[in-house]
Amino acid sequence: MQVLVEEGSCIEVPNRDATGIERRAHGEFVGPRGELASYAIGWTTGVEPHIGRLTVGIGAGNPGGGSFHAVVFENEEGHAFSLTDEPFERVPQGGPDLTAHEARAHEDLPFVWWVADLVMQRDRRAWWMRHWLLGTSSIRTAEVFELAEPILLVSHDDAGYWQLIGTSDADDSTGMVGHLYHAVDEDPTLIDVLDLPPGYSATRARVGDPWTRHRD
Incomplete structure (x- = not known):
């Protein structure tokens, strides 16, 4: 079975100061052995600095399930992720919101980063966010x-x-x-x-x- 990154809804609303647009895009991930994850990415134009947001949720309803939250930022002509304590979005496969400390200690964090990397590669809305982050x-x-x-x-x-x-x-x-x-x-x-x-x-x-x- 191949890896599947399936784009879902994208919500667009004016930002708080009406100087730009806030976007939140959702999607689903299926791994080669049927591993499931849900994700959301988001960014807001018209504000500084350019920082994107990411949520990856796994294991809904299971003891090890949780929602991992991160910021996305420019780094050496590319992008990088950093875990954060601040929840971003609710996603179907997610569980309790994990703090950055809890997420770093979670045994499935390597899988979550793998999901995040593939989302940035395959979700067209992520391409859009990345060009915004880099100021292309x-x-x-x-x-x-x-x-x-x-x-x-x-x-x-x-x-x-x-x-x-x-x-x-x-x-x-x-x-x-x-x-x-x-x-x-x-x-x-x-x-x-x-x-x-x-x-x-x-x-x-x-x-x-x-x-x-x-x-x-």
Whole structure:
């Protein structure tokens, strides 16, 4: 049996100061031997610092069950987790909320970190959160930046730069620099290509069509 990471609901509401959006995304995990876990990730735009949240729940109704809570943050051009005492979210497979001390002493903590790593790799909402954490920049054509054209080409070049292009040809002299996650805020269908590796691009004929990936 293969590992399954299944995306669930995503709740979006204005943050407390109405300066951004608070997102909470849920999902389910099934391991190769039928191990079950539920998870939730979350982040809030419009606030500093950029810190994400994570809950992984295991063993609902069992003596060893519990909910593990962590923060997610930028670390050496990637992300890292740190256990926290503060509960984040309720998840179906979870049990009592564990403190950071209790979680560190739990025999299933290696499994929980394995779940967390696979969620960050396979859940598209986690890709979105990671670009927010890292402050990934993108270059948009003027027409795309002004929302006059839809994004039909996404390029992630070998140097690591992201470029978002509409129906007009790209012009380096008029490119506008902005955060990649802002473009996803405006067009959530970009979420499907947020895992493009360097040296690849993706195209589509119109918004809503499937993306086709290319090696540049």
